[in-house]
Amino acid sequence: MEPLLHLDKVELYYDHVYALKGVSIDLNEGETVALIGANGAGKSSILRAITGLNPIHRGEVHFQGSRLDGTRASDIVKLGIVMVPEGRRVFPYMSVRDNLLMGAFTRDDKAAIKQSLDGVLHRFPRLKERYSQTAGTLSGGEQQMLVIGRALMAKPKLLLLDEPSLGIAPKLVQDIARSILAINRDEKVSVLLVEQNSRMALSISHRAYALATGNVVVAGQSKDLLKDERIKAAYLGGEI
Amino acid sequence: MEQIIANGLYLGAQYALIALGLTLIFALMNVLNFAHGQMYVLGGFVTYTIYAQLGMPFVAGLLASAVTLAVVGAIVEKFLFRPVIKRSLREESTMLLAAGIAFFLDAVILLAFGEKQRGVPKIIHGVLNWDFRIIMPYDRILIGALAIAVIATFILYMQYSKTGRAMRALAQDRVAAQLMGVDVNRYSMIGFALGAMLAGIVGGLLVTITGVNLGMGGPTSIKAFMMVMIGGAGVISGAIVGGFILGMMESIGLTVLSQYGDITYLVIFVTLMVFLSFRPQGLMGKPWG
Ligand SMILES: Nc1ncnc2c1ncn2[C@@H]1O[C@H](COP(=O)(O)OP(=O)(O)OP(=O)(O)O)[C@@H](O)[C@H]1O
């Protein structure tokens, strides 16, 4: 079967930084795939290449069999790829409600949007309690729920998450991890998960790629990588 | 006292509307539109042409001002600011561009409408006299009410329409807005057109009271900047508060200070400088809210 998402030898550089040096990645429909790696390895750059936030310089990106690179960021959302960027980035002076409605920006069917809204509020009851509150005043964990909820409002086929556990209380990291699992299982959303918390990422994903300085260095089933000596030494050592 | 407040409200509503347009453009694009005053003047001349020259209804003139300036704003964004913002890494580039557009519009206005002061026939006659406490011509009351209605409509539009929400999102976090599917180019253009349109509407409203002439552009821009600075750049509520504060200050100045000579603006500028040295972000300084 053809993968949902396919990156073929993607190269990307910023002014003088060679960030991706020919990265090839596959993600099948229904999968959760993790990208792990140290700071500056190129994880976020992969997501930015997929969403069109940064143009790629060589290689190709395919989604559902058609060419994706070169498409504008705002049009890529319409195809069903939605990214939750690093650092949460809520719309700080908007209410929780307006933030969520912004997630449904590309959709028109009011009844279906309402249904998604109910679904998100059911999944994250905290957001329901804070419904009219200004998003900038939420706690870090609540903001993370909000941006994930906001992304779900777009009814994505593929959800890209950039370090959802960053700067969040350990107890909430568990909650977020469970939510990601549930979103993948219940709503049949495929997930590409970038994480520095490699243990968490490997425990909720099917497969994973480990990156170092713009290259994929290890790839495999997540449960195998959890036991892999190289991965243990490089990525799992200090954590937990 | 009542007279001062009434005058202040009337002036403040016009000013707030001018400041709203300027602050919208600033919030969306980080562009200080030095040509805002010229856009206001152009709006005045369009209403003058339709209403006074061609003898059509005033409302037609006002609508024509709104549409003309919306089109001018859209063109200016698409063909001038967009390419400059894309290519240039320095903010001064857009400032210089805006100043250039201001001079250009001045030249166009001079060519098309001349340099004379132009006035239009009164839209309604009569004067309200409330026990000699408030004396105000009906046309001022009507123009003030229209301005307040436009402000209210604008706020509701920004708050509750999908387009308004998208513009607020864009102002608060450009990248996140893009990731929700907001087309930055399209919404910058809509925002610029809307901001210019507001300037044009005020021009069309005020031409019925003060008339219009070429020289009003620059001073109007400066007043608009002052209001935005008082309230806090890029904030809806700040623009409105700044507009009404400046309106009140002028109204007080004209009644109270004028006996000491023409010092109203001297006092206003000094007050503003002192205020800004204490609170440089303005009263409500924060990004778009
Ligand atoms: N806008 C930019 N301009 C210049 N260089 C950049 C830019 N963004 C990223 N880089 C560089 O590209 C490389 C890859 O960055 P990227 O953000 O993809 O890494 P990452 O794996 O997400 O790291 P982190 O874990 O710190 O988020 C790094 O060396 C980084 O310094």
Ligand SMILES: [Mg+2]
């Ligand atoms: Mg990153």
